[in-house]
Amino acid sequence: MSTPQTATLYPIQAPAAVAQPATPRIAVLVPCYNEEASIEKVVADFKAALPGCTVYVYDNNSKDRTVELASKAGAVVRREPLQGKGNVVRRMFADIEADVYVMVDGDDTYDASKASLLVEKLLAEQLDMVNGARVTDWENYRTGHRFGNVLLTTLVTMVFGKRTQDMLSGYRVFSRRFVKSFPVLAGGFEIETELVVHALEMRMPIGEVETPYKDRAPGSVSKLSTFRDGFRILWMIGKLIKEERPMQFFGLVALALALVSVVIAWPIFTYFMETGTVPRLPTAVLSTGLMILSFLSLVCGLILDTVTRGRREMKRLKYLEVPAPDFDPATVKGAA
Structure with a gap:
């Protein structure tokens, strides 16, 4: 009579824990189009405000010395040929690996010294987005921009909920899980609307910090068209209401x-x-x-x-x- 075989049991080993770095990898994302008057200062200011961060400048077909000056200031310069801020943000979110992402315009209108405060709030409260709400005496806004910002923010608030005072701010901090789960569809300046609506629809934990907003550097010109981009943002809000x-x-x-x-x-x-x-x-x-x-x-x-x-x-x-x-x-x- 054959002897029954005894099954050999092997202990199940738990997967080795992945070592967490002591400090977060911080990437500063700067979409740029013809910002030679300010880009060098923006890169220097954020490198000083967030020691150890990597500043990425994505050039969007600039015809001036933006690329040269950004490289000289110590930024990692890359190019996105598809015109439009939304296209640049899509490329940045896809390409860059980091733990914390700071997105800011390259026109030197936002206060770099507040960057550490935004990042601290994100980490301390385990948020997914911290919005830099602009504080200004309104002299730095065009009349159409003031009216459009209030109108569009109110419209989004009525439909998706009120969790931000300044929907169209270009100064934000994101967690990695926000960036890597966000399907960027916008092509232009309506990207800010899409970012906010995504966070509201996913019920992500978000916060807001007031930041000074100043006028552009001499020689720098705004790329935002009051009526054309305003209607594009309004159209985007309509599409997001239809889809969400x-x-x-x-x-x-x-x-x-x-x-x-x-x-x-x-x-x-x-x-x-x-x-x-x-x-x-x-x-x-x-x-x-x-x-x-x-x-x-x-x-x-x-x-x-x-x-x-x-x-x-x-x-x-x-x-x-x-x-x-x-x-x-x-x-x-x-x-x-």
């Missing part, structure tokens, strides 16, 4: 169509109740068609709301794959 709040979007369309249908049909209905005949048959057909379209819009909203929920769950799972920032804020304290 489809029930509300298509529900409002359904309500508007239903109201128009009822208004058109009411005189026909009252005449029919009095005489038993239907006058103006084309108007009756139009009213019926509008009501059918109203119900179709409502059904589209219900279906897309379910699809959006599934997309949001997938983005959330991707977000959770990256660990939260877990560093001692004292490692950047006093850097300014």
Whole structure:
């Protein structure tokens, strides 16, 4: 009779813990287009404010000495040929590996000395985004920019919630898990809107720090067009409402169509109740068609709301794959 074989048990070994660096890798991201008047100072100021950081300047087809001066100041210079700030941010988020990302414009309008404060807040509270809310006497804003900033921020606040005072600020700090879970779709200045809405929709922990905002350096010109870029941002907000709040979007369309249908049909209905005949048959057909379209819009909203929920769950799972920032804020304290 054969002897039964005894299974050999091997102890299960836990995976070796990955050593956490003592200090976070901080990357300063500077998208640039024709900023020779200020880029050298921006690079120097942020290297002084955040010792040990790496400043990346992404040139977006500049026709001046931006690349030369950024390299001279000690920045890592790379190029993105697709024109537009959103395209540059997409490339930066994809290429650069770091634990903390500081994004700032290259026009020297933001206070570099506040960078350590923003990073400390991100690390101390384990946030995913800290927004640098601009504080100014408004003289550094064009009238159209002031009105547009208030209007667009209010619109986003009404739909997605009020968690920031300055949606269009170009000065922000991000965690790694924000950057690596954010699908950048915008091509231009509407990127700021997309960043904020992404954080609000994912219910990420975010914070805000007030930072001084100053005028541009002499010789530096704003690339933001008040009307063209304002309408692009407004269009982006509309698309984000449609994609992230489809029930509300298509529900409002359904309500508007239903109201128009009822208004058109009411005189026909009252005449029919009095005489038993239907006058103006084309108007009756139009009213019926509008009501059918109203119900179709409502059904589209219900279906897309379910699809959006599934997309949001997938983005959330991707977000959770990256660990939260877990560093001692004292490692950047006093850097300014």
